[in-house]
Amino acid sequence: MEFYQRSLDAFIEAYGRFDITIDHGKGVYLYDINDKKYLDFYSGIGVNALGHDHPEYTEALCKQIHRVLHVSNYFNTVEAIKAAELVNKATGLSKTFFTNSGTEAVEGALKLARKYYYLKTNRDDSQIISLRHSFHGRSTGAVTLTGNPSYHKGFGPLISGVVYGDINDLKSVTTLVNERTSAIIVEPVQGEGGIHVCTPEFLQGLRAICDENDICLIFDEVQCGMGRTGTMMTYQRYGVYPDIVTLAKGLGAGVPIGAFVANDKVAQAMKPGDHGSTYGGNPFATSACISVVDIFEKERILENVNARSKYLFEKLEGLKAKYPCIKELRGLGLMVGIELTSEAKPVMKGLLEQGVIVVTAGLNTIRLLPPLVITDENIDEFIAVFDKVLSQV
Ligand SMILES: Cc1ncc(COP(=O)(O)O)c(C=O)c1O
Structure with missing residues (x-):
């Protein structure tokens, strides 16, 4: 008490x-x-x-504390490079940006998709399709993507241009697509919303819509990624790859670290100065990530x-x-x-x-x-x- x-x-x-x-x-x-x-x-x-x-994870963290904790992203560290390479391999995508949380990973993915759209259209008016009952975090951007009005109330105005379809209802998404759609964001397994699993057909359908219209497909695997559902990424079970995936939670297994990871086509939209984080990818957090991936393999x-x-x-x-x-x-x-x-x-x-x-x-x-x-x-x-x-x- x-x-x-x-x-x-x-x-x-x-x-x-x-x-x-x-x-x-x-x-x-x-x-x-x-x-x-x-x-x-x-x-x-x-x-x-x-x-x-x-034991092995704790030892890796203790060793890293004695080496170096933080340097900022003006410098490379072996830990950050190694961790990014491991994350690129684990996701089957090409380039990583490290964040400190899932929310920041979602926020970064949102910015990357908008920038990709901007470079294509020269317009700052993109729309994002999300799903009802989804959860993507608590910052103003991520909470807007969260398809549950109870998280919105009292925090307006939210960001503009976000619309919502329904899980496993492709038509509900297709009808929302227009020339302003820059991204579709989906959790392959909705977590906070009640553990609802996307069907393979739904994810395949989303991939097809995105391919036809040059839209970024974002999978939010902050909760369902990193082995939680039995494959490193849930989408690998279905063979449907996103343009951007967001990760956190199991990525550091207790040390706060998140990431958004993109394929080459989309990743190139971000240029130096477009995004940043003081702590993101610091050697302590990335050493945790390296240790997690090591132990996943060994055990x-x-x-x-x-x-x-x-x-x-x-x-x-x-x-x-x-x-x-x-x-x-x-x-x-x-x-x-x-x-x-x-x-x-x-x-x-x-x-x-x-x-x-x-x-x-x-x-x-x-x-x-x-x-x-x-x-x-x-x-x-x-x-x-x-x-x-x-x-x-
Ligand atoms: C799917 C999903 N996205 C984003 C987040 C936000 O992550 P964080 O709480 O690390 O900011 C969560 C948190 O539960 C989540 O489940």
């Missing part, structure tokens, strides 16, 4: 925080200041892909995601058969939505009391974003607690 009160006094009240103060983490567990142990099935909203205090993280996902969905199907309050299971890999027939918050709170952390998405959906290193035993532990909580609500 003491820290809860101090947090209320100290912070601008933008968050509804729990009365829990975390002390440390180890593996897939977090521990609060009273030494209560929590199974972490949310990874700080999809960030801690390697769990907490992964065959993608294989783990696919195997654990299969097991988790099997177990969840068992609970769905037992509890009619589970309406639908959705998701890919270790990005899982459990839609309930009632509000998800009481179930989330019940789990928290029993020492399991999950997060909600939308009103009725429990969202699971466990570390990508979880085992079947961790899943069994989660399922046992979830079973108990469901039997009580």
Whole structure:
């Protein structure tokens, strides 16, 4: 209670925080200041892909602190170059710009698409198509792209030129396309909106629209990218490549780093002075990114995601058969939505009391974003607690 009160006094009240103060983490567990142990099935909203205090990752970070933390983008560092090369390879695209967060990655992608349009038309009047129920961040540009009016209210005027279609409804997008359309932005799996997966046909259709009209296709993989859904990028599962992809969260696995990555055709639209970031891509953040990609390979993280996902969905199907309050299971890999027939918050709170952390998405959906290193035993532990909580609500 003491820290809860101090947090209320100290912070601008933008968050509804729990009365829990975390002390440390180890593996897939977090521990609060009273030494209560929590199974972490949310990874700080999809960030801690390697769990907490992964030995090799922690060592890489400590080494980098002793080398150099920050130099700004006026100079090269080996870490930033190496990380960009790894990100280009992982995305199958050509050029990277590092940011500090997902929002900034989206903001940068938006600027790049607008600049590409400007160079083509010599006009500053581009439109962007986004989707309803999407989430792209909290800056004024990114929040405008977020297709949910509840995030907009009170923050107008928003940026102009943003219109919204519907997920998996190609016609709803096609009808919005006109000669001013510079980009279509889509999360291949909508996260905050409730774990809704784009169909391959929808993504292929978007690619075709963009090719026909020379429009930038932007995939926002801030949440669903970096192995979360079982391939490095979700779009690789479908073989549909964007012109720009945005990343963050798992990219640094706890150290704040994001990126927007583009193919050559679009990347060349940005010239020196067009965009910038003091911290973006600093050697500390990029050393984290290098370590993450290294560990992904060494520990065959993608294989783990696919195997654990299969097991988790099997177990969840068992609970769905037992509890009619589970309406639908959705998701890919270790990005899982459990839609309930009632509000998800009481179930989330019940789990928290029993020492399991999950997060909600939308009103009725429990969202699971466990570390990508979880085992079947961790899943069994989660399922046992979830079973108990469901039997009580
Ligand atoms: C798809 C997507 N885009 C953008 C963001 C914003 O990222 P950040 O909170 O790092 O600014 C998020 C955050 O949840 C996200 O899920």
